[in-house]
Amino acid sequence: EAGVAQSPRYKIIEKRQSVAFWCNPISGHATLYWYQQILGQGPKLLIQFQNNGVVDDSQLPKDRFSAERLKGVDSTLKIQPAKLEDSAVYLCASSPGRVGTYEQYFGPGTRLTVT
Amino acid sequence: KNQVEQSPQSLIILEGKNCTLQCNYTVSPFSNLRWYKQDTGRGPVSLTIMTFSENTKSNGRYTATLDADTKQSSLHITASQLSDSASYICVVSEFGNEKLTFGTGTRLTIIP
Numbered sequence: 001e002a003g004v005a006q007s008p009r010y011k012i013i014e015k016r017q018s019v020a021f022w023c024n025p026i027s028g029h030a031t032l033y034w035y036q037q038i039l040g041q042g043p044k045l046l047i048q049f050q051n052n053g054v055v056d057d058s059q060l061p062k063d064r065f066s067a068e069r070l071k072g073v074d075s076t077l078k079i080q081p082a083k084l085e086d087s088a089v090y091l092c093a094s095s096p097g098r099v100g101t102y103e104q105y106f107g108p109g110t111r112l113t114v115t
Numbered sequence: 116k117n118q119v120e121q122s123p124q125s126l127i128i129l130e131g132k133n134c135t136l137q138c139n140y141t142v143s144p145f146s147n148l149r150w151y152k153q154d155t156g157r158g159p160v161s162l163t164i165m166t167f168s169e170n171t172k173s174n175g176r177y178t179a180t181l182d183a184d185t186k187q188s189s190l191h192i193t194a195s196q197l198s199d200s201a202s203y204i205c206v207v208s209e210f211g212n213e214k215l216t217f218g219t220g221t222r223l224t225i226i227p
Contacts, residue, residue, distance in 0.1 A: 004158070042119075042204050042217030043159070056214070091158050104149075104215075106158030 002026065004107035006092050012113045018080040021110045025073070025094030029105075031055075032069055034077050035091040037109070043091055049075065082114045117142040119207050119218035127224045132195055136221045138188040138205030146210040150179050150190045153202045153220070162190070162203075192223075200225045 005024040013019050025032050030051050035043035046065065048056040051072040060067070064083070069075040079086055089109040095102040119140045128134050140148070147166045151159035163172045163179040165188070171180050176193045192199055202220040209216070 040219070042206075042219045044217070045215065056212075093158070103161050103164070106160070108156070108158050111156075 004092055004094055004105050006090075006107035006110055008110055009108065010111050010113075012115065013082055015084055015114050016081040018078065019082055019112065020076050020078045021090050021092075021112075023075045023077070023092030023107060025075070025092070026105055029094035029096055030072070031095045031097060031102075032075050033093040033095075033104070034067055034075070035093065037089045037091055039088070046077070079112075082112075084114050087112060087114045117207070117209060117214075117216045119205055119216050121203075121205050121218040121221050123221060124219075125222040125224070127226060128195055130195060130197055130225050130227050133191065133193050134195060134223065135192075136190045136203050136205075136223070138190070138218060140186050140188070140205070140207045140216070140218075142186075142207040142209050142216050144210040145183060145186075146208040146213060148179075148181055148188050149206040149208070150177070150188075151204040151206060153204060155201070159204055195225045197225050197227065199223060 007022050032049045034046045037043040046060045047067045049069040052069045067077045089111050091109045093104050093106045095104045122137045149164045150162040153159040162174050162177050165172050165181045167183050178191045181188045202222050204220040205218040207216050
């Protein structure tokens with residue numbers, strides 16, 4: 001079974017530039033998550049999708065971050081414009097359904113450095 | 116506010132030794148508790164998931180315990196190996212909305 005795929009793996013941009021990350025979840029997984037993990041901290045949920053609908057985006061900085069999940073499969077996360085404090089690893093995860101006791105599978109992450 | 120606190124923040128032990136990592140939480144109502152292993156540069160990988168009624172669960176050399184009354188969990192690693200060097204993250208799920216609260220992790224280093 002293929003895992004969660006993310007690209008790019010690394011990205012370096014200057015502040016005020018835009019950046020987009022892509023995630024392809026495990027086939028058939030209804031729930032998709034985007035997390036931000038700052039160095040030395042645990043992941044923080046940015047947005048959760050159930051199929052192509054948003055379940056939770058309460059911690060997404062909506063003035064600069066946006067995300068979509070077209071056709072309930074792949075997802076993109078965009079930052080526009082980026083700030084220095086956005087430097088972090090962006091993790092995508094998927095699960096068969098809303099968490100419950102379902103396993104949550106993480107991708108390798110995209111490491112963003114904003115200079 | 117729901118919180119998950121882990122201790123110690125970091126730990127260094129010799130290969131072959133055992134160790135125990137701690138997790139205290141305030142998440143309520145409780146649904147389940149997970150332990151993840153995160154290797155450097157990789158995404159977290161699930162080790163165990165425990166519900167309210169489970170007080171111990173093993174996955175190879177990893178054994179997790181849960182005391183839902185005191186809201187504490189531990190992860191015990193037996194006969195550590197160099198490949199156990201990683202961050203271990205405790206995650207608690209809230210019953211009903213299934214919101215996950217992540218701890219900041221324990222950074223474990225195994226030295227030969």
